[in-house]
Structures are given as C-alpha cells and as structure tokens.
Amino acid sequence: MTFLSICRRLGMFLLVVWTASTLIFFVPRIAPRNPIQDKLLTQLEQGGAAGDIKALVDAYNVKFGLDKPLWQQYLAFLGDTARFDLGQSIAYYPSRTIDIIGGALPWTIALLTTTTLLGFAIGTIIGALTVWRGSSSFYRYLVPLLMVFSAIPFYLIGLVLVYVFGYRLGWFPLGGGMGIRTSFVWSVPLVLEILYHSILPAASMLLSTLGTWALAMRGMMVTVQGEDYMNFAEALGLKNRRRFLQYGLRNAILPQLTLLALSLGHVLSGSILVELVFGYPGVGQQLFRAIQHLDYFVIYGIVFILICTISFAMLIMDLVYPLLDPRIRQSSAAR
Amino acid sequence: MPADAAARSKPLTWRREAFREAVRYIRRNPSIAIGAALILSLIAFAVCGRFFVDWNDAFPLSGPPSRAPTLDYPFGTDAKGRNLLAVMTYGTALTLKIGIVAGLLGVAIGTTLAFVGAYHRGWTDAIIRVVVDVLITVPALLVLVVVASAIRSSMSTTIMAITIALLAWREPARKIRAQVLVMRESQYVLMARLNGASTARIIFFEMLPNLLPYLSASLVVAVAQAILASIGLEALGLGSPSEPTLGMTIYWLMNESAFLLGLWWWIVAPITVLVVLFVGLYLITVGLDELANPKLRVRNS
Numbered sequence: 001m002t003f004l005s006i007c008r009r010l011g012m013f014l015l016v017v018w019t020a021s022t023l024i025f026f027v028p029r030i031a032p033r034n035p036i037q038d039k040l041l042t043q044l045e046q047g048g049a050a051g052d053i054k055a056l057v058d059a060y061n062v063k064f065g066l067d068k069p070l071w072q073q074y075l076a077f078l079g080d081t082a083r084f085d086l087g088q089s090i091a092y093y094p095s096r097t098i099d100i101i102g103g104a105l106p107w108t109i110a111l112l113t114t115t116t117l118l119g120f121a122i123g124t125i126i127g128a129l130t131v132w133r134g135s136s137s138f139y140r141y142l143v144p145l146l147m148v149f150s151a152i153p154f155y156l157i158g159l160v161l162v163y164v165f166g167y168r169l170g171w172f173p174l175g176g177g178m179g180i181r182t183s184f185v186w187s188v189p190l191v192l193e194i195l196y197h198s199i200l201p202a203a204s205m206l207l208s209t210l211g212t213w214a215l216a217m218r219g220m221m222v223t224v225q226g227e228d229y230m231n232f233a234e235a236l237g238l239k240n241r242r243r244f245l246q247y248g249l250r251n252a253i254l255p256q257l258t259l260l261a262l263s264l265g266h267v268l269s270g271s272i273l274v275e276l277v278f279g280y281p282g283v284g285q286q287l288f289r290a291i292q293h294l295d296y297f298v299i300y301g302i303v304f305i306l307i308c309t310i311s312f313a314m315l316i317m318d319l320v321y322p323l324l325d326p327r328i329r330q331s332s333a334a335r
Numbered sequence: 336m337p338a339d340a341a342a343r344s345k346p347l348t349w350r351r352e353a354f355r356e357a358v359r360y361i362r363r364n365p366s367i368a369i370g371a372a373l374i375l376s377l378i379a380f381a382v383c384g385r386f387f388v389d390w391n392d393a394f395p396l397s398g399p400p401s402r403a404p405t406l407d408y409p410f411g412t413d414a415k416g417r418n419l420l421a422v423m424t425y426g427t428a429l430t431l432k433i434g435i436v437a438g439l440l441g442v443a444i445g446t447t448l449a450f451v452g453a454y455h456r457g458w459t460d461a462i463i464r465v466v467v468d469v470l471i472t473v474p475a476l477l478v479l480v481v482v483a484s485a486i487r488s489s490m491s492t493t494i495m496a497i498t499i500a501l502l503a504w505r506e507p508a509r510k511i512r513a514q515v516l517v518m519r520e521s522q523y524v525l526m527a528r529l530n531g532a533s534t535a536r537i538i539f540f541e542m543l544p545n546l547l548p549y550l551s552a553s554l555v556v557a558v559a560q561a562i563l564a565s566i567g568l569e570a571l572g573l574g575s576p577s578e579p580t581l582g583m584t585i586y587w588l589m590n591e592s593a594f595l596l597g598l599w600w601w602i603v604a605p606i607t608v609l610v611v612l613f614v615g616l617y618l619i620t621v622g623l624d625e626l627a628n629p630k631l632r633v634r635n636s
Contacts, residue, residue: 012468019469027481151617152610153563155570159589163602167594174594215621272480273567277589288571291480299481307473 006319013315018078020307021300025077028296029070035090035294036060064090064297077300086301091293097301100286107177108275108282111198112267115205120260122206123213128221128249130214134240143218150211155273158204162277165200172200175279201278209263216259220252227251258317265313268306353548360626367626370618373611377427380608384424392418393425393579404600411600414591419604422579427608429492430581433565436496438558441503442550445557448508450538453515467508475502479564483573491575495568499561506560507553514549518542552623559616566609581609 037057061067064087065076080087086097126146129139149157166174178193224230225248233247272284279285283302290298361367384390392398395415402412410419448467452460482498518524519542527541543550568574569582572590576583584605587593593601 015465016469020473023473023478024481027478030482147617147621148610148614151614153567153613155567156585156606156609156613159585159602160606163594163599167597273570276571288480303481 009315009318013311016311017307020311021078021081021304022074024300024303024307025074028294028299035296036064036066039091039293060090064088081300081304086304087297089290089295089298091290091295091298097297100298101283101301101305104281104283104286107280108268108271108284111201111280111282112205112271113264115202116209116260116263116267118202119206119209120213120256120263123210124217124253124256125249126210127214127217128244128252130218131221131225132244132248133225134244142214146211146214148211149207150209150215152208153273154204154208155277157207158201158274158277161200161204173197175277177281198280201274201280204277205274213256213259217252217256220255221248224248224252258321261313261317265310268302268309357548357626361622364622364625366618367622370615370620370622373615374619377608377611377615378431381424381427381431384420384428388418388421388424390421390425392421394577401596401598410604411598413587413601414593414596414598415587417579419601422584423581423604423608426579426581426584426605427612429578430562430565430612433492433496433499433580434558434562436493437499437503437561437565438554440497440500441557441561442507442554443504444500445504445507445509445553446511446546446550448504449512449515453512454519454534454538463508464512467505467512470502471505471509475564478502479568480571480573483568492578492580495565495574496561499564499568502564503557503561507557510553511546511549514546515542518545549627552627555623556620559620562612562616581605581612585609 034057040056040060058067065073068076086101089095089097089100092100126139126142129135130143130146132139162174165172173196176197178190178197230243230247233243238247268283271280271282272288274280275282275284276288283305286298287302289295290302395417398408398412398416398418400412400416401414402408404411408418408420410423412418413422448463452463479498479502482501483495524537524541527537532541565574565580566582566585569580570585570589572586574580574583574586588601588605
C-alpha cells in the first residue's frame with residue numbers, strides 16, 4: 001500500500017464525517033418546531049415559572065446561538081465539533097452534552113460489544129460446523145433454525161423474551177440497567193445485579209446475530225473445503241480437529257473479520273431499539289429522548305460520535321485488510 | 336436490417352439462458368419459493384381480510400376491550416377495543432403499501448441517477464459516485480429517526496414512505512451503475528449507436544429491457560428493506576398514531592402495558608404475522624442474492 005493511497009483513504013474518511021455531520025445538522029432544522037418554546041411551555045403547564053414566555057424564548061435563543069442565521073450556526077457547529085465541544089443540552093439545561101453521552105456510553109459499549117464478540121465467536125464456529133464433513137449431522141439440522149433467527153429483528157425476539165421470562169416466569173427483571181433503588185457504588189453485588197439485568201437484552205441480541213454470523217461463515221467454509229490444501233491435509237492423515245481449526249476455520253474466517261469490524265462500528269446505532277425495549281440506560285435511549293425533545297445539541301453530539309465510530313471502523317478495516325490478506329492489493333480495493 | 340437483428344439476438348439468447356439457469360437454481364434451492372409462498376400468503380391474508388372483517392374495527396373503541404380470542408374475534412381485541420384480526424389484515428395491507436411505494440421510488444431514483452452518471456461518465460458521474468459512497472456509510476435508521484421526528488407533526492403513511500425512499504436509492508444506484516457501465520461497452524449497444532440510434536432509444540429500448548432482471552431483483556430487496564425500516568420506525572413510535580400499521584401495533588403493545596394486563600393474544604397476533612413477514616422477506620432476498628452472485632451459493636454435495 002502506497003503513501004498516496006493511505007492519504008486518499010484518510011481524505012475519504014474526513015469527507016464522509018464532514019458530509020454526514022452536515023446532513024445531521026440540517027435535517028432536524030426541517031422541523032417547524034422550536035425546542036426551547038416547547039420546553040418552556042411544558043414547564044409553564046406544570047406550574048413552573050410564569051411570565052413573559054416570548055422574552056424567555058428569545059433569551060434562550062441568544063444563549064444557544066439559535067437567533068443567528070442558519071449558515072452562521074452551521075459554521076459555529078462545524079468549528080465546535082472539530083474541537084469536540086459538543087455544547088449543552090436544551091432539554092436538560094445546564095447539563096453538558098458530553099456528560100449525558102459519557103453517562104450512557106459505558107452501558108451501551110459493555111452490553112453491545114460483549115454480545116457482538118460473543119455472537120461472532122459462537123456463530124462463526126457453529127456456521128463452520130454446519131458444513132464441515134467431519135461434524136455430526138446435528139449441526140446440519142440447525143441451519144433452518146439459524147435462518148429463522150437471523151431473519152427476525154432483535155427487538156421482536158426481545159419482546160418475546162421479556163414476555164416469557166420476565167412476566168410469565170418472572171425469572172428476570174423486566175428492564176433497566178440495574179435495580180431502581182440500588183445506589184451506584186462499585187461492589188460485587190452491584191456487578192452481579194448489572195449482569196443479571198443484562199441477560200435478557202444480551203440474549204435477544206445474541207440470538208438474532210448468531211444466525212447471521214453462522215450463515216456467512218457457512219458460505220465461506222464451503223469454498224474453503226473445496227480447496228486443494230484441504231484434500232492434501234486429509235491425505236496427510238491429519239486429525240479432523242486439526243484440519244478443522246488450522247486449515248478450515250483459519251482460512252475461512254478472513255472475510256468474517258471485515259464484517260466484525262463493521263458491526264463493531266455499528267454497535268452504537270444498533271442499540272436504539274433494543275435499549276428501548278428493555279429500558280436500558282444507554283446511548284440509544286438518550287438519543288431517542290433527545291430526538292423527542294428536538295434537543296439539537298445532544299442529537300448532534302451522539303450522531304457525530306456514531307458517524308465517527310462507523311467511519312473509523314471502516315478506515316481501520318481498509319488499512320489493515322491488505323496486511324491480513326496479501327491477495328488484496330490496493331488497485332482491486334479501489335473497485 | 337440483418338446487422339441489427341444479429342445484435343439483438345445476442346442479449347435475447349443470453350436472457351433465455353439466464354432465465355433457464357434461474358429456474359434450475361430455484362428448483363434445486365427452494366428458499367426463494369418458500370419465501371415467496373410466505374409473502375404471497377400474507378398478501379392474500381391482507382387482501383381477503385377486507386371481505387371477512389370490517390376494517391373499521393381496526394380503530395379504537397369499536398369492540399369490547401381486552402377480549403380473549405373467540406369466534407367473533409379470532410385474534411382477540413386489545414385494551415382499546417381494536418379487533419386484532421382487523422388490525423392485522425389492515426396493518427399488513429398498509430405496511431406492504433408503504434414498502435412498495437418506498438421501494439419503487441427508491442429504485443426509480445437510483446436507476447435514474449445510475450443512468451445519468453454512468454452513461455455519460457465525466458464529472459457528473461464522479462459527483463454522483465462520491466455522494467453515493469458517502470451516504471452509504473451513514474446508518475439509514477439513524478437518519479430516518481431524525482427525519483421522522485423532525486416532521487412528526489404530519490407523519491402520515493405517505494410521508495413515511497417518501498422518507499424511507501429518500502434513503503432507499505443508494506444501493507440500487509450503486510449496483511445498477513455497475514451494470515450500466517458494463518452494458519454501454521457491449522456489442523449490441525455499440526451496434527445500435529453505429530446504426531444511429533438516439534441516446535433515449537438506446538437507453539429505453541436496448542439497455543432497460545436487458546436490465547429488467549437486475550431491476551426486479553433490486554426492487555424486491557428495496558421493498559423488503561423499506562418494509563423493515565418502516566416497522567422499525569413505527570415501533571419507535573414515529574409512525575402515524577391514527578394508522579394501525581404493523582409497526583404501530585408493536586409500539587402500542589409496548590406502550591399500553593400489554594404485559595402488565597396479561598393479554599397474551601395481543602402479543603401473539605402481531606409477532607406471528609411479523610415473523611412470517613420477516614422470514615419470507617429474508618428467504619427471498621438471500622435467494623435473490625445467491626442467484627445474482629453464484630459465489631455465495633452453498634452446494635449440497
């Protein structure tokens with residue numbers, strides 16, 4: 001890979017982040033709503049500070065810079081985001097956006113990174129076994145089941161799990177990241193409680209991703225099994241287990257790694273619905289709340305981080321992949 | 336004109352061969368057929384529903400609330416007195432309609448852009464390519480959620496379909512562009528051009544008919560993705576509150592405490608319909624993918 005091609009790829013990364021940020025800046029502004037007025041009106045209805053709403057709205061508009069023309073706001077937004085200054089929340093003024101995201105991020109990352117990696121590991125092995133000549137026929141019967149599970153979105157699986165194991169059987173909590181009355185002090189019981197609360201959401205994510213990984217791996221394994229070196233390994237009289245792990249799995253797993261990088265990048269954006277179903281206190285939940293309040297700065301902040309992680313994952317993948325697979329030269333990677 | 340005829344015969348035999356190959360593949364690997372059967376039965380369910388059940392019962396307070404399945408209400412009723420059978424048939428029809436409108440719009444926009452760019456090449460093509468490449472990295476659901484919430488005040492099913500179509504054109508644009516690039520260099524297009532055919536004639540009479548298999552495959556995939564997107568958005572509560580689509584039923588049962596009331600039929604009905612829908616769409620799209628890309632096929636040796 002040449003220096004020039006790396007520079008071109010980096011330029012593409014910046015272009016993607018800039019374009020996507022621009023898109024996200026303008027889209028919420030289509031709304032014929034004013035988030036500040038909405039917020040003050042609800043406060044008024046709840047018996048909050050009465051008074052001259054109009055003057056208050058104007059004052060807050062100035063405070064958030066919403067009184068300026070849109071292009072000036074856009075330039076200010078670009079400057080602030082480039083310096084990672086995400087501003088303050090409108091709905092939860094004076095909380096800073098960065099604090100809101102920081103409080104939610106560990107939940108999402110812990111839950112979704114674990115399930116993504118687990119799903120990848122288990123799914124890949126199961127998928128490889130479904131077409132491996134030496135494996136038991138049990139795995140072959142798994143294929144239709146895997147297909148069904150990968151077809152159903154995780155929020156539906158989550159709903160069924162909550163209903164059966166939460167309401168009917170009462171084995172697991174119905175939602176939340178931990179007990180409502182538990183105070184957040186690190187201790188062994190707290191960790192256990194958090195784990196206990198994460199079992200159902202994790203299970204629903206696992207069930208739906210497992211199938212996707214398994215089916216993709218299955219396709220790769222078929223190709224690999226036809227290769228000459230597999231016949232050679234068999235002729236050498238190598239043990240089934242060794243042929244599977246070192247000759248089959250190892251060669252078939254490469255394209256899976258690309259997908260893994262991508263889905264790790266998509267971890268945050270995939271979290272919205274699963275967090276809503278389970279009331280899990282993560283980024284997705286915060287983003288949804290921000291969107292309901294049209295809280296511009298929290299929306300911008302979260303989406304900016306999402307776009308950065310996805311583009312970054314793709315960048316890393318493009319840069320690392322030629323190192324892993326010498327067959328891919330930059331010329332073919334450029335499509 | 337004999338030259339013209341010779342130029343035409345080539346894609347024709349190619350098409351017939353491809354068609355035979357497709358039939359052979361489908362016969363050996365029934366996933367497309369099973370998927371199509373599931374989706375067709377759902378369509379039949381939605382269409383026939385109108386004759387067996389009054390669609391007005393799909394709206395609140397037309398029946399007794401929270402009634403378990405009986406002969407009068409085979410799927411039961413929800414807490415607001417909607418007849419769930421009516422909701423399911425009406426909702427399926429509505430959701431399919433959103434998907435088809437959005438998918439058609441998306442493929443139409445994508446194909447137009449692909450032709451505008453790939454046929455003339457040059458800087459128009461360069462710009463379109465960069466835009467598509469950039470937009471493809473933006474997570475669709477995210478943008479849709481933001482758009483949907485921004486125009487919430489008037490989120491009818493039509494606007495839902497248009498919103499989804501705004502993002503559904505990216506994949507078709509990329510795939511069809513690649514096809515057009517290959518096709519414009521092909522013998523029969525060259526012959527047509529030598530015979531003095533106009534650009535419009537070449538595009539509409541030479542290229543589009545040969546693109547039909549790709550277009551219909553893209554359309555099915557786009558419709559499937561549009562349906563999934565609309566259900567996801569509605570489950571988030573971003574649909575029209577007055578229209579009982581499939582996604583809205585998920586939103587309702589999550590928000591109107593179907594669990595706490597212990598109304599199991601309220602959960603079973605939509606989940607059964609949705610599982611049939613999702614599995615059907617999945618089998619069709621996976622099958623079409625493998626049909627177009629033989630590398631993906633798993634041979635049963």
